Amino acid sequence: MGGLPFLAQGPADLNSARLPPEIPGLGRLGYIRRLSGGGGWNETWLAARGEERFVVRFDTPAVRLLGLDRTAELGALQAIQDRGLGPDLVFADLPGGLLVTRWLPGRACTPGGLRNPRLLRHLGTTLRRLHETVPPPPNVAPLDLARSVHHYASLIGGVRARTTARAACRSLKAAAGHRRKPALCHNDPVAQNILSGPALRLIDWEFAAPGDPLFDLAVVVGHHDLDMGQGRALLGVARGHVHPSDWRGLTHLVEGYGNVRLLWEAAVRAVAQID
Numbered sequence: 402m403g404g405l406p407f408l409a410q411g412p413a414d415l416n417s418a419r420l421p422p423e424i425p426g427l428g429r430l431g432y433i434r435r436l437s438g439g440g441g442w443n444e445t446w447l448a449a450r451g452e453e454r455f456v457v458r459f460d461t462p463a464v465r466l467l468g469l470d471r472t473a474e475l476g477a478l479q480a481i482q483d484r485g486l487g488p489d490l491v492f493a494d495l496p497g498g499l500l501v502t503r504w505l506p507g508r509a510c511t512p513g514g515l516r517n518p519r520l521l522r523h524l525g526t527t528l529r530r531l532h533e534t535v536p537p538p539p540n541v542a543p544l545d546l547a548r549s550v551h552h553y554a555s556l557i558g559g560v561r562a563r564t565t566a567r568a569a570c571r572s573l574k575a576a577a578g579h580r581r582k583p584a585l586c587h588n589d590p591v592a593q594n595i596l597s598g599p600a601l602r603l604i605d606w607e608f609a610a611p612g613d614p615l616f617d618l619a620v621v622v623g624h625h626d627l628d629m630g631q632g633r634a635l636l637g638v639a640r641g642h643v644h645p646s647d648w649r650g651l652t653h654l655v656e657g658y659g660n661v662r663l664l665w666e667a668a669v670r671a672v673a674q675i676d
Contacts, residue, residue: 424501426492430455441673442467447504455491460498463672468552469607471495476538477609480585486531487603507598512625515592521631523601525638528617532584537611543583544612546573550661553668562667565660572657579646584614591624615647619654
């Protein structure tokens with residue numbers, strides 16, 4: 402659901418009172434520019450210490466209202482450390498809503514770019530590495546999407562939101578009928594969270610948690626409107642082959658993701674009005 406993220410490039414506001422001049426273990430940082438508005442629930446900056454570059458993220462109260470699990474994110478970042486799948490964790494202060502990761506060079510993919518067969522294969526290989534080689538953090542609870550969508554519906558209010566939540570849960574339940582071994586999942590591999598370069602890596606792990614590995618694939622397919630052939634190609638690479646039960650599960654999850662996305666985006670707007 403991040404991917405549901407709303408990234409907004411903007412000019413730096415170096416007078417922001419939120420920017421601490423020093424961070425434990427790093428010392429004094431120089432803030433270069435604001436990278437994103439985080440959809441209203443966080444603020445992200447590119448910072449420097451000498452030649453080193455870091456990404457510094459500050460939470461807003463909306464994180465708690467939206468039910469984002471920063472403990473799960475921290476566990477995921479620790480699990481992928483030094484595996485070449487994402488940014489290295491540098492510092493985290495969960496009560497203070499502060500996260501520092503090492504900046505990764507590269508260019509964010511575009512939705513159209515993910516229709517390129519070579520890039521799609523590369524992404525499938527990366528997701529397979531994540532799902533099959535990184536043990537899920539033992540202290541992190543599995544992603545409970547049904548609980549999340551009902552929470553989003555409660556934030557939105559109204560019959561339509563509750564109906565959409567029930568539809569999402571039906572799709573999730575249908576997909577769960579084809580049991581798969583839980584894996585550590587990114588849960589938001591949308592184009593802007595995929596960096597291409599010498600190696601393909603994933604950023605923005607704030608929705609990461611153990612769960613159904615097919616949900617990562619459903620986000621890629623559903624968010625970018627990939628066709629059946631592209632979906633099957635991604636599934637074949639990410640799972641090693643296209644098993645009929647996996648294809649049925651992926652189809653249900655793509656449908657479910659569409660409703661999860663609608664609820665998430667509406668919940669973000671509802672929380673913005675509360676703030």
